[in-house]
Every structure is written in C-alpha cells, then in structure tokens.
Amino acid sequence: MAERGTLTAEHLEQLKSIVGAEYVFTDEESFQKYGRDETENLLFYPEVVVKPRTTEEISAIMRLCHENYIPVTPRGAGTGLSGGALPHLGGVLISTERLNSILEIDERNLQVTTEPGVITEILQTAVREKGLFYPPDPSSRGSCFIGGNIAENSGGPKAVKYGVVRDYVLNLEVVLPTGEVIWTGSNVLKNSTGYNLTQLMVGSEGTLGIVTKIVLRLIPHPKFDLLMLVPFQSLEKAGEAVSAIFRAGFTPSALELVEIDALRIVSAFVDSSAVPLTPDTEAHLIIEVDGNHMETLMAEMEAIAGLLTEYECGEIYFADDAQQKAELWKMRRRVAEAVKIAGYTIEEDTVVPRADLPALIRGVKAIGANYNFHAVCYGHAGDGNLHIRIKKEGTVNSQDDPEVVAGLRDLFALVYDLKGTISGEHGIGLIQKGFMDIVFNETQFRLMRSIKKVFDPHNILNAGKIFDA
Numbered sequence: 001m002a003e004r005g006t007l008t009a010e011h012l013e014q015l016k017s018i019v020g021a022e023y024v025f026t027d028e029e030s031f032q033k034y035g036r037d038e039t040e041n042l043l044f045y046p047e048v049v050v051k052p053r054t055t056e057e058i059s060a061i062m063r064l065c066h067e068n069y070i071p072v073t074p075r076g077a078g079t080g081l082s083g084g085a086l087p088h089l090g091g092v093l094i095s096t097e098r099l100n101s102i103l104e105i106d107e108r109n110l111q112v113t114t115e116p117g118v119i120t121e122i123l124q125t126a127v128r129e130k131g132l133f134y135p136p137d138p139s140s141r142g143s144c145f146i147g148g149n150i151a152e153n154s155g156g157p158k159a160v161k162y163g164v165v166r167d168y169v170l171n172l173e174v175v176l177p178t179g180e181v182i183w184t185g186s187n188v189l190k191n192s193t194g195y196n197l198t199q200l201m202v203g204s205e206g207t208l209g210i211v212t213k214i215v216l217r218l219i220p221h222p223k224f225d226l227l228m229l230v231p232f233q234s235l236e237k238a239g240e241a242v243s244a245i246f247r248a249g250f251t252p253s254a255l256e257l258v259e260i261d262a263l264r265i266v267s268a269f270v271d272s273s274a275v276p277l278t279p280d281t282e283a284h285l286i287i288e289v290d291g292n293h294m295e296t297l298m299a300e301m302e303a304i305a306g307l308l309t310e311y312e313c314g315e316i317y318f319a320d321d322a323q324q325k326a327e328l329w330k331m332r333r334r335v336a337e338a339v340k341i342a343g344y345t346i347e348e349d350t351v352v353p354r355a356d357l358p359a360l361i362r363g364v365k366a367i368g369a370n371y372n373f374h375a376v377c378y379g380h381a382g383d384g385n386l387h388i389r390i391k392k393e394g395t396v397n398s399q400d401d402p403e404v405v406a407g408l409r410d411l412f413a414l415v416y417d418l419k420g421t422i423s424g425e426h427g428i429g430l431i432q433k434g435f436m437d438i439v440f441n442e443t444q445f446r447l448m449r450s451i452k453k454v455f456d457p458h459n460i461l462n463a464g465k466i467f468d469a
Contacts, residue, residue: 003458005069007047007091015050015092018060023098025049034093037078037085038140039431040345041396044086046073046093053098055173055181055212062210063179065092065460072177072461074206076116076148079140081347082429084151084205084465091460096147099212102126110218111170111187116147116211133221135162138425139333147211153203155425157254157288157332160382162219164425166202173213174201177456187215200451205427206462208455225253225290226297227325228305231281231314235259235365235377238283239357241311242381245287246354248307250300254288255382257357262335262376262389269338274327281314285381286332335378336387344376344389346398348411352420354384363414364388371407385424398431405434412438428466436467 016024031045052058065072071091078085087093100117107130114123120141124134137156138144144154150172155164171185184197201208232238238257245252258266260282263275275284285308289300305316319325336347352360361377364386368375373392379385388411395401398408412422412435421439423432436445445467452459452469459469 003069004071004089005065007070011064011068011070012048014064015048015061018064019050019052019057023051023053025051034075034078034095035087037075037080037083039081039083039086039429040347040398042083042086042431044088045090046087047090049093049095051095051098055175058094058175058210058212059179059181061092061094061179062175062177062461066178066458069458069460071463074151074210074462076145076151077119077140077143079144080148080152080427080429081349082152082205082423082427083431084427084429084462085148086430088430089463094210096145096210096212099147103213105130105132107132109187110220111215112218113213113215114146115213116145116150118146120144120146120149127218128221131221132218134168134216134218135159136165136168139336141333146214150202150211150214151204151206152425152427155380155383155385157256157380159380159385159425160255161251161253161290166199168216168218169198169202169214170217171215172198172201172211174209174211176209177458177461181212182209189217203427205429205465207452207465209461222253222290223292224294224297225288225325226301227286227288227319227328228301229275229317229319229328230285230287230305230308231276231278232283232285233280233312233314235283235361236358237311237313238285239361239381241285241308241313242357243355244307244311245304246382248303250289250304252287252304252382253290254286256286256332256379257283257381257386258286258332258335258378259283259376262339262378263331265342265376266331266335266338269341270331270334272327272331274324274331276317278314286328332378336389339376339389342391344374344391345396346390346392346404347426348388348390348408349385349423349426350388350411350415350420351383351385351424352415352418354382356418356420357381357384357386359418360386360415360420364411367407367410367414371403371410373404373407380424383424384420399434409435409438430465433465433467
C-alpha cells in the first residue's frame with residue numbers, strides 16, 4: 001500500500017458507535033479465531049474484529065476506513081483455502097456472520113434473495129423445501145457462507161453438470177471500499193445493459209467490494225439420482241475414463257476422483273468401510289446421474305458402466321439407498337479434512353481440460369518425486385479440477401520451503417502448458433499470488449490493477465490479495 005493509516009483509540013470508539021460496543025472485539029481469543037482460516041497453518045492478527053448487522057453499518061465502517069487509509073479484510077465463515085480472508089495487514093476485520101437471513105424465496109420467478117452470512121447448505125435446504133435447487137455445493141457447504149462462495153466463485157461436485165456460482169448470480173448489493181452502496185445488475189435472466197459488474201464481483205475475492213445482498217436464480221430440483229463407485233487399477237486409466245464418459249454423450253451430475261492414498265486416510269478418519277480398499281486399486285471414481293425419469297437414469301448408468309470396462313476398472317458398486325449414497329458422499333466431502341490432519345497441509349487447486357487429467361496426474365507424481373514431497377490427488381474430475389494435497393516432512397506452509405516453492409512453480413507451469421490454470425475454485429488470495437506470473441502477462445496485470453484502483457483508490461480493501469498493487 002502506498003499509504004497506510006493507523007487505527008487509533010478514536011477510531012475504535014467510532015466503530016463502537018456504528019455497530020455497538022458488544023460487536024467490536026480486541027481480545028486475544030478473537031484475534032486467534034479471526035486471524036486464521038483453513039489455509040495451511042497461517043495466522044495474522046487483525047487490530048480489531050467488527051461484526052456489523054446491516055449494509056448501512058458496513059457502509060459507515062468502509063467510509064471511516066477509506067478516509068483514514070485503514071486496511072480492511074472482509075471475512076465469511078473462514079473456510080477458505082487460499083488465505084483470502086487473512087488480515088495480513090492488520091487493520092479492521094469485518095465479519096459478515098450476523099448478515100445471516102434468507103430474505104425471500106420467490107417461487108414464481110425461481111429466485112432467492114439472501115444475505116451473505118447464510119450457510120450454503122441451509123440455503124440449499126430452504127429452497128429444496130419449495131421444490132427448488134441451488135446446485136453449487138462446495139465440500140464445506142455445511143459451514144461455508146454463501147457470501148464466501150460468491151467471493152471465490154465456488155463450484156463443487158455438481159459444477160460438472162450445473163455450473164459454478166457465477167452461473168446463478170443475478171444481482172448483488174455491494175458496499176464499495178469508499179462506503180458507497182450499489183446494486184450491480186437486475187433481477188432478470190438476460191441483461192445486456194452496460195458492463196457486467198455482477199460477474200466482475202463474483203470471484204473477485206473481496207478485493208472490489210463487500211457483498212451484502214445476493215439474488216440467485218434457482219431451478220426445479222431433480223426428482224431422482226443414482227450413484228456408483230468405480231475402482232481403477234491405475235490413476236491414468238481413471239483419468240482417461242473421465243474423458244470417455246463425456247465423449248460418449250453422458251453428462252453426470254457429479255464425477256469425482258479420489259486416489260487410493262486419500263481413500264485410506266479418509267476411511268480411517270471417518271471409520272467407514274463403505275469403499276473397498278483392495279491392493280490392486282489406485283483410484284476410485286464416484287459417478288452420479290440425476291433427473292426426473294428413473295428409467296432413463298438407470299439406462300444411463302448401465303451404459304456408463306459398460307463403457308468403463310474398457311478402462312481396466314474393477315467391480316462396480318451401486319449405492320442402493322439414501323444411506324449408502326450419504327456414506328459415500330460423506331467420505332468424499334471429508335477427504336480434505338482427513339488428509340490435512342494426516343499431514344498433507346498444502347493444498348493446490350489446479351484445473352486442466354478434462355482429457356488432460358492423466359498428463360496432470362503423471363506430472364504431479366513426477367514433480368513430487370523430484371522435489372521430495374508426497375502428493376495425493378482428488379477432486380472434481382468431471383470438469384478437470386484436481387485438488388492436490390502435499391506433505392513434506394518438516395514443512396507445514398508452502399512459502400516456508402524453497403524446494404516446495406520450486407516444485408509448485410513446476411506444477412503450475414505444467415498446468416499452464418496443458419492449457420489449464422492455477423485455481424479452479426479456491427481462489428488466489430494470499431498464498432498463490434506469487435505464481436500469477438505463470439498465467440498472466442504484464443498487460444493483464446495492468447488491466448486488473450487498473451480495475452482495482454477504480455473501485456478502491458486508497459487500496460484498503462483486502463489489499464495484497466491476488467496481486468500486489
């Protein structure tokens with residue numbers, strides 16, 4: 001930052017007058033809680049934690065900080081994996097946890113209006129009770145906030161068929177870094193009126209504004225779904241099978257890959273034997289189809305199963321009931337948590353064209369061997385989004401080990417060579433920005449920095465995330 005103001009006792013009193021003294025925190029426990037998220041093992045203390053309840057309160061906080069050049073870090077549930085909510089410059093941390101109301105479910109227009117602090121799964125459950133469906137479902141959906149999903153343009157398993165958060169956002173109320181409040185669009189399905197500020201905000205990682213209200217489009221909820229688990233003797237064959245499914249004309253509602261090391265870890269972690277762990281298996285695919293006609297779905301599953309026999313798969317396991325489906329999804333959704341506890345503290349979020357997954361998997365293993373770290377792979381194979389968890393003895397943060405940094409540069413260079421990019425859904429935040437030069441040139445950086453300056457002339461809002469000013 002070119003300039004940075006100092007948070008004073010007077011500023012603290014002003015914050016208390018805006019939100020109430022009971023929602024302004026300067027204690028050690030709060031700093032410990034809000035100074036970290038799920039990114040590796042990083043901790044940065046803010047100077048104060050503030051918990052506003054309304055758009056107007058956030059606007060007043062931003063005006064105060066803008067006028068005094070005080071850094072501000074917006075935060076949702078703290079489930080991020082790229083350091084986007086870490087207050088590395090100190091200053092004011094604004095938690096959106098009190099903006100937690102679903103304001104309206106519009107059944108006539110298939111829309112929902114919500115505040116950003118609503119947990120994603122709670123939103124999904126509320127609209128499903130009306131027969132409606134909001135598909136984006138990150139693994140942390142039971143704890144992450146919808147506002148954080150907007151900031152990161154989250155995806156999840158359903159993205160392969162239904163798309164990511166960006167595909168469902170119609171309109172946003174946003175507090176700008178100056179304290180001004182705008183709506184970015186309108187509550188319509190088509191909009192060719194001026195620049196698309198709504199889509200600019202989605203995925204901007206809280207660097208351009210703080211979202212305070214969200215209008216999402218919904219779709220009718222499918223009536224049925226079927227799920228199967230398919231073991232493979234090699235990671236490469238599993239990757240090849242993914243591309244083959246789509247080339248054959250099928251579009252699963254989820255297509256997830258988990259390699260055997262990760263499966264062993266998560267099976268022990270959740271004490272489950274739902275997935276058979278045989279010595280000759282290297283990976284499993286979890287394949288789901290959904291729709292409104294059970295006969296069609298069963299025919300699709302049978303055809304996919306027949307296709308997979310050409311790729312050295314083992315015995316296919318069909319989930320017969322809701323409990324078996326839930327058990328399989330529980331294991332998939334808790335893989336990241338399990339492998340992190342097992343020492344795989346560094347997570348990368350690469351994405352390549354799905355047909356190039358085998359090349360990426362081969363490259364991951366070779367780079368790990370070359371740089372003396374072990375990697376496990378899992379993720380949304382249906383859209384080419386592979387999560388790579390890394391463990392290196394004695395290293396807990398990716399920035400602390402020059403050998404890991406060098407290995408990551410090789411990994412991201414491989415991803416770029418495969419026509420992919422370095423983050424599919426976790427964002428760049430704090431820890432990935434050092435690798436942005438692999439995928440962007442100086443002209444692209446200039447354009448992004450110019451956009452940032454227009455929105456945030458004093459560079460106070462989540463400054464130093466994605467790129468340095």
